[in-house]
Amino acid sequence: MKKIVIILYLILLVVIAGCGGSGGNGGALGSGGNNGGSGSSPTIYIAGYYTNNAGNTIPCYWIGTNRTDLDNNGTIYGYAESIYVSGGTIYTAGYYKDSNGVFKPCYWKGTTPIKLNATYQAYANSISVSGGTVYIAGTYWDSTGKKSFPCYWTSSNQTGLENPSGTNATANSIAVSGGTVYISGYYNKDSSNTNNDVPCYWAGQTQTPLDGKYGDAFANGIFVSGGIVYTSGYSYDSNSKTFPCYWAGTSRTDLDNSNDTFAYANSIFVSGGTVYTAGYYYADSIYVPCYWAGTSRTALTCSSKTVDAAAGSICVFGGTVYTAGYHNDGTKNSPKWIPCFWIGTQWTDLPCNVLSYADATSIFVQ
Numbered sequence: 001m002k003k004i005v006i007i008l009y010l011i012l013l014v015v016i017a018g019c020g021g022s023g024g025n026g027g028a029l030g031s032g033g034n035n036g037g038s039g040s041s042p043t044i045y046i047a048g049y050y051t052n053n054a055g056n057t058i059p060c061y062w063i064g065t066n067r068t069d070l071d072n073n074g075t076i077y078g079y080a081e082s083i084y085v086s087g088g089t090i091y092t093a094g095y096y097k098d099s100n101g102v103f104k105p106c107y108w109k110g111t112t113p114i115k116l117n118a119t120y121q122a123y124a125n126s127i128s129v130s131g132g133t134v135y136i137a138g139t140y141w142d143s144t145g146k147k148s149f150p151c152y153w154t155s156s157n158q159t160g161l162e163n164p165s166g167t168n169a170t171a172n173s174i175a176v177s178g179g180t181v182y183i184s185g186y187y188n189k190d191s192s193n194t195n196n197d198v199p200c201y202w203a204g205q206t207q208t209p210l211d212g213k214y215g216d217a218f219a220n221g222i223f224v225s226g227g228i229v230y231t232s233g234y235s236y237d238s239n240s241k242t243f244p245c246y247w248a249g250t251s252r253t254d255l256d257n258s259n260d261t262f263a264y265a266n267s268i269f270v271s272g273g274t275v276y277t278a279g280y281y282y283a284d285s286i287y288v289p290c291y292w293a294g295t296s297r298t299a300l301t302c303s304s305k306t307v308d309a310a311a312g313s314i315c316v317f318g319g320t321v322y323t324a325g326y327h328n329d330g331t332k333n334s335p336k337w338i339p340c341f342w343i344g345t346q347w348t349d350l351p352c353n354v355l356s357y358a359d360a361t362s363i364f365v366q
Helices: 006-016
Strands: 019-022 044-051 057-063 066-069 078-086 089-097 103-109 112-115 122-130 133-141 148-154 157-160 169-177 180-188 197-203 206-209 217-225 228-236 242-248 251-254 263-271 274-283 286-293 296-299 309-317 320-328 337-343 346-349 358-365
Touching: 044 089, 044 320, 044 337, 057 089, 078 122, 089 133, 103 133, 122 169, 133 180, 148 180, 180 228, 197 228, 228 274, 242 274, 274 320, 286 320, 309 358
Parallel strands: 019 263, 057 078, 078 358, 103 122, 148 169, 169 217, 197 217, 217 263, 242 263, 263 309, 286 309, 337 358
Antiparallel strands: 019 309, 044 057, 044 078, 044 358, 057 066, 078 089, 089 103, 089 122, 103 112, 122 133, 133 148, 133 169, 148 157, 169 180, 180 197, 180 217, 197 206, 217 228, 228 242, 228 263, 242 251, 263 274, 274 286, 274 309, 286 296, 309 320, 320 337, 320 358, 337 346
């Protein structure tokens, strides 16, 4: 799954899992987060997954650097894509592959899995908890496996989202504010192969299209602050370069992409009136993790400046920026992919016995 080119992996996550890594919850960020805050010694919660020595993919979460594996629904492939903490309980959302090889959505309350209604293949991409109710954004497929539909679940009850184009659509991230559910994603506007993907968000079930800078574009993270819906994403140009951006309502702001090659904004958070986004960009033949404060980019480092890495989730607590993602181990052939997080620009690896790939998909701080 983790690849020759890092782009392919993150695009796949956007399509089937969202972060981002990319998601948003509870008025918070991309695949995880909180509502800001202050104080000393905050607790860091991170969702993710890893492949163990048997080749099984294990969903998990970390509190700081202490890992807890999640019940894998009796299968060997499971993924935790989003995390939220409410009332002292840890909630994570993701999916697993059943005995027929079909991905099924679920969430975990603590370490206990709760299956979500899905007739065919589906993914739970982002989770939030509000007023004691669990909200989960995701995507499901019809029986042909060729058409995707955006939706959200409240606990286990599924609600479809408006899609006037009637073509494929994906729900990536969720936030709940003032009793309204907000979801980011994208849809295909027609059956053509060019300039076809349109970023959007849903308020309740109602879809609002967003504009890309050039052609195909995608909305990954979502955050609601002061009654304004913020979404993060990127768009392609005619030369297949990607340009990061965020939208405040339907107004787009382009982010620093001084390398003018490839850059992606996966996750979004708003704190103190500043918009923060996390992602990565291409420079000097590697993919560099980063975050943007406003439109200004800050590069993140990991074990070496010469390895591919990406930041998929962001939140801000007490004025400090927290991001989560992964990097490779520098091996040229069949590298391992290591989950990690950053406090500011200080990098920390997350412990797990990685056979091939792992990812820290979502971060929540309180």
